[in-house]
Amino acid sequence: MTVQTERPPSGPVDVRKTDDEGPGRPTPRAASRAGALVPYLLLLPACVATVLLLGWPLLKDVLLSFQNLNMAQLIQHVTEWNGIDNYKEVLTGEDFWRVTLRSILFTAVNVALTMVLGALVGLLLARLGRRMRFTLMMGLVLAWAMPVVAATTVYQWLFAQRFGVVNWTLDKLGWHSMADYSWTSSQMSTFFVVTVLIVWMSVPFVAINLYAATTTIPSELYEAAALDGAGSWRSFTTVTLPFLRPFLYATTFLEIIWIFKAFVQVYTFNQGGPDRLTEILPVYAYIEGVGNQHYGMGAAIAVLTILILLGLTAYYLRIVLKQEEDEL
Amino acid sequence: MKRSLFGRLWPNVTAVVLFIGCVFPVYWMFATAFKPTGDIIAENPVWIPVDVTFEHFRTATEVEHFWTYVTNSLTVTVLAVAFSLIIALAGSFALARMRFKGRRGFIIGFMLAQMAPWEVMIIAMYMIVRDASMLNSLVPLTLFYTMMILPFTILTLRGFVAAVPKELEESAMVDGCTRVQAFRRIILPLLAPGLMSTSLFGFITAWNEFALVLVLNKEAEAKTLPLWLSSFQTQFGDDWGATMAASSLFAVPILILFVFLQRRAVSGLTAGAVKG
Numbered sequence: 001m002t003v004q005t006e007r008p009p010s011g012p013v014d015v016r017k018t019d020d021e022g023p024g025r026p027t028p029r030a031a032s033r034a035g036a037l038v039p040y041l042l043l044l045p046a047c048v049a050t051v052l053l054l055g056w057p058l059l060k061d062v063l064l065s066f067q068n069l070n071m072a073q074l075i076q077h078v079t080e081w082n083g084i085d086n087y088k089e090v091l092t093g094e095d096f097w098r099v100t101l102r103s104i105l106f107t108a109v110n111v112a113l114t115m116v117l118g119a120l121v122g123l124l125l126a127r128l129g130r131r132m133r134f135t136l137m138m139g140l141v142l143a144w145a146m147p148v149v150a151a152t153t154v155y156q157w158l159f160a161q162r163f164g165v166v167n168w169t170l171d172k173l174g175w176h177s178m179a180d181y182s183w184t185s186s187q188m189s190t191f192f193v194v195t196v197l198i199v200w201m202s203v204p205f206v207a208i209n210l211y212a213a214t215t216t217i218p219s220e221l222y223e224a225a226a227l228d229g230a231g232s233w234r235s236f237t238t239v240t241l242p243f244l245r246p247f248l249y250a251t252t253f254l255e256i257i258w259i260f261k262a263f264v265q266v267y268t269f270n271q272g273g274p275d276r277l278t279e280i281l282p283v284y285a286y287i288e289g290v291g292n293q294h295y296g297m298g299a300a301i302a303v304l305t306i307l308i309l310l311g312l313t314a315y316y317l318r319i320v321l322k323q324e325e326d327e328l
Numbered sequence: 329m330k331r332s333l334f335g336r337l338w339p340n341v342t343a344v345v346l347f348i349g350c351v352f353p354v355y356w357m358f359a360t361a362f363k364p365t366g367d368i369i370a371e372n373p374v375w376i377p378v379d380v381t382f383e384h385f386r387t388a389t390e391v392e393h394f395w396t397y398v399t400n401s402l403t404v405t406v407l408a409v410a411f412s413l414i415i416a417l418a419g420s421f422a423l424a425r426m427r428f429k430g431r432r433g434f435i436i437g438f439m440l441a442q443m444a445p446w447e448v449m450i451i452a453m454y455m456i457v458r459d460a461s462m463l464n465s466l467v468p469l470t471l472f473y474t475m476m477i478l479p480f481t482i483l484t485l486r487g488f489v490a491a492v493p494k495e496l497e498e499s500a501m502v503d504g505c506t507r508v509q510a511f512r513r514i515i516l517p518l519l520a521p522g523l524m525s526t527s528l529f530g531f532i533t534a535w536n537e538f539a540l541v542l543v544l545n546k547e548a549e550a551k552t553l554p555l556w557l558s559s560f561q562t563q564f565g566d567d568w569g570a571t572m573a574a575s576s577l578f579a580v581p582i583l584i585l586f587v588f589l590q591r592r593a594v595s596g597l598t599a600g601a602v603k604g
Contacts, residue, residue, distance in 0.1 A: 039422035043434060046419040046482060050441055053475035058444075061452035121346060127339045136343045138587075139350035145586035146354060147536045149554045150575040154357045157568050163369050165356065200353070263447040264538045268558045282447045282539075289451040290543055302448045309445055321436060 064299035071293040086300035095284075096301065100308065103260065103280040106191065107312070110259045113199050115252055118206025123240075125211040137208065144204035152268045155197045159183040184270045187277035194265050194278070202259065206251050213247040214240065253316040260309055281305040357579070360572035361385065368569050384573035393548045394556070401553040404466055405534040408473035409527045412481045415474070416526075417519075420485035421511065425494070435483070442479035446472075447539045454543050464550040469541060476537070477530035484529075488522025489515065528589050532582055553578055 067073075068082040090096045121140070125133055146154075159166050161182040170178035183189045217240065225235040263282040266272060272279035272287055279287060285305055289298015310317075360368055364381045367374040388394070422428070423435060457468045492515050500510040538554040545551050557578050560571045 036428065039426040039428040039431070042418040042422035042426075045415045046438075046478060047434075049415060049475055049478055050437070053471055054441055054444055057449045057452040057456060060456055061449055064452055064455060124339055124342060124346075128343055129340075132340055132343050136347050136350075139347040141586060142354050142583065143350040145532075145579075145583050147532070147554075147579050147582050149536060149538055149557050150357070150579040151353070153557060153560070153571060153575045154353050157360065157572060158353060158356060160566075160568065162566070163373075163568070165373050168373055200349070204350070257443055257445075261445050261447045264536075268538070282445070285448055286450065286539070286543075290454065295451055295455065298451045302451060305448045306445055313443075320439070 061299050061302050064296055065303045067296045067299075069294075069296035069299075074293070074295060082296070086296050087304075090297060090300050090304065096304070099279055099281055099284045102278075103308075104312075106195075106280055107256060107260045110195055110198050110202075110262075111252065111255045113195065114202040114206060114255050114259070115248070117199060118203045118251070119210055119244075119248065121203060121207035122210030122214065125207060126214045140204035140207055143200055144208075146201065148201070148264045149268060151197060151201060152265055155193060156269060159193050185274060187274065190270045190274070190278045194262075194269055197265055197269070198259060198262060202255060206255070209251055210244060210247060213244055217243045249316060249319070253313055253320075256312055257309065260312065281308065354579075354583075357572050357575050360568055361576045363569065365567075365569055384567075384569035385577070387567070387570040388560075388574040388577060391556070393551070396549060397551055397553050397556045400466060400551065401535060404469050404473060404552060405531055407470045408477060408534045409530040411470070411474040412478045412530055413523060413527060416478060416481035416485050419482045420489050421515075423482070424486045424489035435486075438479040438482050442483065444476075444479075446476055450539055450543050453540060457544055464545050464547040466550060468544060469537075469552070472540060473534040473537060477533050481526050481530060484526045485519070485522060488519055488526075491522075492518045524589060528585055531585065535582060 065086055066081055066083060068080040068085065073080055121136075125136060128136065158164060161167065161180060164183075166183075167178055167181055170181075181189075183193050221239045221243070222235055225239050230238060260280075261282050262280070263286065266278060266280055267283050267286070270278055272283045276287070281301070282305065285298050285301040288301055289295050359375075359377050361384050362380045362382075363374060363377040364379050364383070367377065367379070419434075423431060453468075453472065457463055460468075462468045496514050496518075497510045500514045501507065505513065536554060537552075538558065541552050541555055545555075557574050560574050
């Protein structure tokens with residue numbers, strides 16, 4: 001109460017507040033106290049949903065990871081706590097570390113390819129004439145809009161062992177051993193196709209985004225650079241690149257998240273095969289947990305996966321959180 | 329600055345190559361779907377479907393339960409988008425227009441929620457749904473899909489609400505509208521484009537969702553289209569015509585939505601995604 005009387009009456013916030021309540025309310029103070037609750041009431045449904053549908057599964061995941069939960073316990077509905085046994089088993093096993101390393105490499109290669117290609121395509125868009133730019137843009141949007149499951153199926157067909165158009169082309173180009181090549185038969189070839197698919201799907205987002213960013217660069221900057229005698233390469237490194245840096249950071253961050261958990265592409269293309277050699281962490285958690293019915297183990301892998309993802313994105317996350325704090 | 333012929337040529341040539349690279353898989357999907365089987369399993373690919381046939385579409389849609397899958401997918405997707413829009417509209421209005429303690433905390437919270445690794449949490453979600461005896465039901469799917477798209481919807485709508493000039497609302501209130509009326513008559517109509525582009529994103533996410541429905545709904549009555557599509561190839565062996573017809577049917581709604589809302593969708597999605 002004292003706070004309110006101490007505040008200067010002409011503060012812009014206060015004026016707005018009394019305006020909002022409108023005239024004719026008997027007790028302005030009580031009304032504004034009730035009014036102060038309004039934003040929380042408006043946010044209440046969203047918060048309830050988040051706690052129940054996101055917070056609860058997260059917590060449940062952590063709880064499950066400390067339980068011995070296999071087929072038997074699942075059927076009998078019993079809860080057997082086993083402390084950190086799941087974590088011990090996962091972390092001392094060779095599999096987990098191999099899959100983690102594979103996941104990180106997979107993410108790194110895909111993100112790097114996507115970002116480099118996406119940035120180049122974005123810069124190309126900026127250089128093109130109007131009609132050509134529109135055409136390429138439509139192509140990019142088409143690839144971008146393609147639903148993941150449909151795209152994966154199409155890539156299975158493109159890379160099909162028999163009658164697949166990729167094998168046919170390679171054969172015609174003189175690489176005859178590829179005529180009947182089975183792309184799902186080895187680890188590297190499976191990853192190759194999945195990588196092509198992911199890069200194909202992810203480049204449009206980066207390119208269009210980056211192109212949009214280049215259009216916001218004030219042309220005075222280029223003029224100034226030209227006056228200072230900068231060539232096209234120099235004006236690129238001194239004007240374009242610094243200007244685009246925040247966009248590059250932001251898109252890299254998003255791509256890391258998206259590609260790291262690329263469950264659908266890897267799983268539907270080859271189910272993590274051959275011989276579980278293309279399992280990345282989300283697929284590994286799924287196959288261990290649901291497929292092999294070691295639910296507790298799967299939950300422990302899931303928790304570790306989330307921690308790894310947080311670790312991979314921590315650097316950028318810190319920047320974003322700080323930025324957001326400054327902005328608000 | 330005059331550029332050499334080569335300097336003018338290579339960007340266009342590269343663009344054409346890239347365009348083909350982008351479009352070819354989509355084209356090949358449709359082309360295969362319309363080609364007779366003889367042309368699909370030809371020694372040399374038939375690049376342009378000459379004898380158009382709808383046979384593969386018939387095979388794909390005559391699969392048992394096909395229409396159940398369609399109804400399920402539509403129900404779940406539309407409901408999830410509608411719920412999240414309603415919930416988000418209220419929340420984003422508070423975040424964009426009001427000052428209150430903890431506002432920043434809420435925004436950061438939703439930003440983090442947007443990153444939630446759903447694909448990894450399916451075991452926990454399976455346990456929760458099973459303990460509630462709700463396996464093979466559309467209810468948990470709808471609820472989880474709502475949550476998957478909710479953070480993005482709130483954060484994007486916040487931007488759209490903030491972009492509506494405050495003065496419009498204030499003058500409506502001066503003219504005797506209550507705040508709720510001002511919202512309904514002034515802000516809501518102006519929000520239409522924002523609502524469209526955010527719901528497009530939500531639609532895509534829910535329409536595409538695969539990992540959760542794969543684990544939760546094993547019975548045909550409760551499956552959705554992504555499961556139908558992914559099971560196709562194993563079910564039909566090497567019937568690529570039918571598989572591509574199925575893919576086309578699955579992709580067409582999204583492709584149409586995207587092309588129609590292209591402009592808005594792109595700017596909305598990029599703005600929302602980059603700004604968190």
